[in-house]
Amino acid sequence: MSSQTFSPPLAGPGRPVESPGALAARHGLTVSGARPSLRAYTGQLWARRHFITAFATARLTAQYSQAKLGQLWQLMTPLLNAAVYYLIFGVLLGTSRDVPDFVPFLVTGVFIWTFTANSIMNGTRAVCGNLGLVRALHFPRASLPIALALQQFQQLLFSLGALTVILAVFGQFPSVSWLLAVPALLLQSVFNTGLSMVMARLAARTPDISQLMPFLLRTWMYTSGVMWSIPAVLKNHDLPQWVMLALQCNPAAVYIDLMRFALIESYTSAQLPPHVWALALGWAVLFGAGGFVYFWKAEERYGRG
Template sequence: MSQALDTSPPTPAPVAPTPDDHDLAALAARHGLSVSGARPSLPAYVRRLWARRHFITAFSTAKLTAQYSQAKLGQVWQVMTPLLNAAVYYFIFGMLMNTSRGVEDFVPFLVTGVFVWTFTQSSIMAGTKAVSGNLGLVRALHFPRAALPVSFCLQQLQQLMFSMGALVVILLAFGVPPAASWVLAVPALVLQFVFNAGLALVMARVGSKIPDMAQLMPFLLRTWMYGSGVMFSIHHMTGPDSGLPSWVGPLLQVNPAVVYIDLMRFALIDSFGGGMLPDHVWAMAVGWALVAGIGGFIYFWKAEETYGRG
């Protein structure tokens, strides 16, 4: 008599249900856990950035000191570089192309334009590589990433202070007397710094995603410079006898680089009168600073958790 064998498969052990993302998020919140590198709220981000203000100033000063550490003349190049640029522009535009025609105190006019423009140009270029060029620091330490482009702008402001000392000597050497209006250079530089920092923040985010932007920026900035009246007077070049359409002058004067350059010229050069300034120039300077500064900061903050990844 044969015995039938029970070949039915064994009953599988019950499998615990896999928690979904919502359950995991609730579990993490219940135990006070948060996503690593998550973007904080905008007010919290501002507070964290302010708390790192000593790091920002120390980092910018260290970068400035190390910039010419390998050169024989060292920190002298902080003044020599913009002066040599001004000398080249004077030879090409002032002598060969005669853009100095009709411009009183052309050398102080030119040097002021070169120094102020260099501040904006260098801030934007440094901002473009602020994140992509410091990935080791970004990946190793936890801090508000906006500290990097802001510190690079502060570095350029410190370098401008060295240049301003040389500019004062040039002004006095060419017979421009000291005046109470020189005090206006302070608010003009503060507004320009806010504007530069905003653009640097924008370009830092763009440069972190598109590394080739650092190669393209010199061409874009050179084009911007030629339309900003650095080497010539927009007031004279677009006058009634210029043959240009009447809308060209007002359009060029709305250019933020022109606004800050003209404000500095108005503050420092006695012959650069208020008639050469665009209408509502201070309102435009404040407006450009607020639009670029606030807009650039928010634009950079929105991608805070992505910097250094990928």
Template sequence: MTQALHTPPRTAEAPPEADLAALAARHGLSVSGARPSLPQYVRQLWARRHFIAAFSTAKLTAQYSQAKLGQVWQVLTPLLNAAVYYLIFGKLMGTSRGVPDFVPFLVTGVFVWTFTQSSIMAGTRAISGNLGLVRALHFPRAALPISFCLQQLQQLLFSMAALVVILLCFGVPVAASWLLAVPALVLQFAFNAGVSLIVARLGAKTPDLAQLMPFVLRTWMYASGVMFSISHIMSKHTDAPSWLTAVLQANPAAVYIDLMRFALIDSFQGSQLPPHVWAIAAGWALLAGVGGFIYFWKAEETYGRG
């Protein structure tokens, strides 16, 4: 009897992993939080397109909900930035000399640059600043940085209404070339979304990146011809190497700014654009958009985890 009491019970051997995998597949089960395949991830993201649009609109509405002027700040903020740059660079530093229609030139640059700057800054905090949402709900995490880029696009469209008024007030006529602003904005949105996805992944692991990005973006702004004409400045420095001019003009932010100026301002001629500018703009959009999306997707299962 004592021997029977001390005899350990028989335990069934654990089934091999292959059998468990087959059992899970038979019942349609999958590993929780596992990264889906890239085509499946794209389908999941497309299925949540209404969430992306609604989330971006809600964030835009709430952005200035506590301010007395409310949504007026969507237009007033970039206009005030343009006024400050006009006083400092246009008047004090004289960058307006030799640039026709300098006010429309400057305001267009400020508005288009703000679109890129705000998209990247919002993307930096897209995951780290929304951990509660990421941990509570199951959805493709790329929806967050993309929705923030869409929010900034909506804000730019509000600003564009003010830009049209400024163009007309300074005698810039309505022209068929204004339609070129549409493909330029589409390419810029793809580029912004791709870069936002990249910094969203980096910011998810390194929250200090959000503190560093303002300095990086400010340096980028000064190299992008927001407040001055790159071609006009470089024509004064004939001793500068030719590759420097090519690099400055191929800068993606400068490319999208110049395309918008070319589309909207009749005095901004095609000779001020770098060669093959549309191919460069499409190349940056494809490289950043596709590359950033794949880079973000590769870490999909890590977002929101300690």
């Protein structure tokens, strides 16, 4: 029996049949929902910057639309939290004895911590809480966690007016050092947005993360010096070196410390961790850029399954 050599079927005289993939590539067709390059993806986000801003503003306006006090809850929620923490930590546990200007110290910490905590919580719901939008329309999915982080930034700006009044009541008046709050908030915003994108990807695959997150955030808050002074603890307790380093480099504590340094006269540079601005910049770059790339790598999987 003679062996025969297989040859591809011909489409016309001497021409093999083109595969569907090659045919699609020749005519410029691409896979539906395929992930664009990082550069193209960034350009798509920039082109939709007006949508991102409008989406964030609409969410902020609608957040308390069903409550009788409406937008006042944006101020009342962190203020009520600060009042509870003052009662427990300032009065019952006596934390205020180790901290000058304890009320400005506490209120600043609560407002800045709330900014980070709410950004993270909104990030866990960015994709899985908007599946109808994700499945119905084609747009860069990073628009959602970025818009929700922007919403929290808008809410913080609204709340800073109340914070300024509270600080003035307790003797902390605007000064040149308050200008340092601008770069501190910008760096924190980049950090929050990046972390929000990380949580958005994780929660899109495992929605139960949004149920676990409040417990993790509460633990993080208690280790971030929101209601107590980290320098005082480090001074009065003999802690392992790695614990001291972790407390000082904690990103939430770093941004809270910078805001206290900017706004509170008695909070001096001696209470800041070493290289605090480098730490703030490093956390912002690490999570801002890293979170964006991490979210982009799963772009084609959001809303499927």
